[in-house]
Amino acid sequence: MMSFLRNTWYVAMWATDLEIGQVVQRTILGEPIAIYRKSDGTVAAITDQCAHRFAPLSQGTVCGDRLQCPYHGLQYGPDGSCEVNPHGNGRITPQLHLRAYPLVERHTLLWIWMGDAEPAPATIPDFAHLDEDAPGIVSKRDWMVIDVDYRLMADNLLDLSHVNFLHDGLLGHDGLIDAEVEIDERIEPSGITTLAITRTCRDVTPPYLFDLMYRNDAAPVDMWAEMRWNAPGYLRNHAGVTQPGAAREDGMIVIGSHLLTPINERQMMYHIAAVQLGAVAPVADDEVAETLSHLRRFAFEEQDRPMVEAQQRAYDRAGGADAIKPVMLSIDRAPLRARQILNELITAERPAVPVSVG
Ligand code: FES
Numbered sequence: 001m002m003s004f005l006r007n008t009w010y011v012a013m014w015a016t017d018l019e020i021g022q023v024v025q026r027t028i029l030g031e032p033i034a035i036y037r038k039s040d041g042t043v044a045a046i047t048d049q050c051a052h053r054f055a056p057l058s059q060g061t062v063c064g065d066r067l068q069c070p071y072h073g074l075q076y077g078p079d080g081s082c083e084v085n086p087h088g089n090g091r092i093t094p095q096l097h098l099r100a101y102p103l104v105e106r107h108t109l110l111w112i113w114m115g116d117a118e119p120a121p122a123t124i125p126d127f128a129h130l131d132e133d134a135p136g137i138v139s140k141r142d143w144m145v146i147d148v149d150y151r152l153m154a155d156n157l158l159d160l161s162h163v164n165f166l167h168d169g170l171l172g173h174d175g176l177i178d179a180e181v182e183i184d185e186r187i188e189p190s191g192i193t194t195l196a197i198t199r200t201c202r203d204v205t206p207p208y209l210f211d212l213m214y215r216n217d218a219a220p221v222d223m224w225a226e227m228r229w230n231a232p233g234y235l236r237n238h239a240g241v242t243q244p245g246a247a248r249e250d251g252m253i254v255i256g257s258h259l260l261t262p263i264n265e266r267q268m269m270y271h272i273a274a275v276q277l278g279a280v281a282p283v284a285d286d287e288v289a290e291t292l293s294h295l296r297r298f299a300f301e302e303q304d305r306p307m308v309e310a311q312q313r314a315y316d317r318a319g320g321a322d323a324i325k326p327v328m329l330s331i332d333r334a335p336l337r338a339r340q341i342l343n344e345l346i347t348a349e350r351p352a353v354p355v356s357v358g
């Protein structure tokens with residue numbers, strides 16, 4: 001049985017997808033959660049299962065800062081406590097209270113804390129480039145559900161050699177296979193480990209999507225992509241193209257955000273968005289911007305998704321992720337190291353097993 005890291009933040013949804021008075025359902029680490037925005041604009045998350053007869057509260061109604069059950073009208077506060085019982089003498093017993101989840105709105109995302117330890121807002125990773133007032137959003141704040149163990153999607157993103165095969169012509173091509181690769185691991189001031197994998201190609205033809213953003217008529221460029229990973233599944237790909245030999249800042253820079261949240265052992269939510277920075281102004285043409293968003297989603301949904309879901313089916317046929325071991329290549333160093341870091345964190349938060357001395 002797969003274990004999840006619990007005392008950490010997961011992306012529950014785009015904050016911009018939740019309006020005042022709206023309630024939505026999300027399943028995270030197998031737990032059904034009702035997320036709602038109160039009348040004062042702040043957000044709350046409680047168990048999506050009424051204590052009385054287990055109706056889904058996510059089908060209920062937001063009443064001020066409370067959530068009303070759609071079945072018989074019990075009302076729950078943002079801390080999960082039952083505050084209104086419209087029946088009989090209106091008595092409220094402790095058994096009616098539900099679990100509430102710490103939820104923080106930051107960088108246009110809602111971050112949920114799934115563990116029992118005290119939540120640590122300082123450990124929310126820095127996705128400030130997605131802030132409302134950040135310059136040059138070139139793609140939608142998008143998301144999709146993928147039927148895959150989220151670690152397989154992290155493997156995919158931590159080894160970008162696949163773009164030259166799976167996304168041939170769109171994000172890569174065979175002239176980019178022979179990239180220089182560097183792997184760097186560092187501990188941030190917040191105590192979080194960042195793994196960064198950089199691929200650099202010099203004097204090469206840009207793939208179609210990059211040329212569309214750089215607008216250089218497919219003339220040769222230098223290309224780089226630095227994928228940064230933090231456990232359990234936050235990835236930022238700082239990538240760009242410049243004139244051959246020029247500094248990164250003088251070219252076009254795009255930060256692709258990939259936020260992976262496990263729904264359960266073999267399903268995940270995939271939140272994506274890309275921001276364009278650097279000396280080259282983002283495409284002003286709405287039609288081109290729309291094409292970019294469409295192509296980006298196409299790459300993830302129509303190319304990566306069928307591939308990782310097929311991998312998942314191979315694991316399922318064999319009896320699970322621990323039943324078969326893939327043969328590793330040189331391109332797998334970063335994905336392997338990321339899994340190792342994640343496993344160490346999961347092991348560290350398990351309670352120590354008491355040793356009895358007889
Ligand atoms: S099931 Fe919620 S009040 Fe009855």
Ligand SMILES: [Fe+2]
Pocket residue numbers: 156162163166167299304
């Ligand atoms: Fe991909």
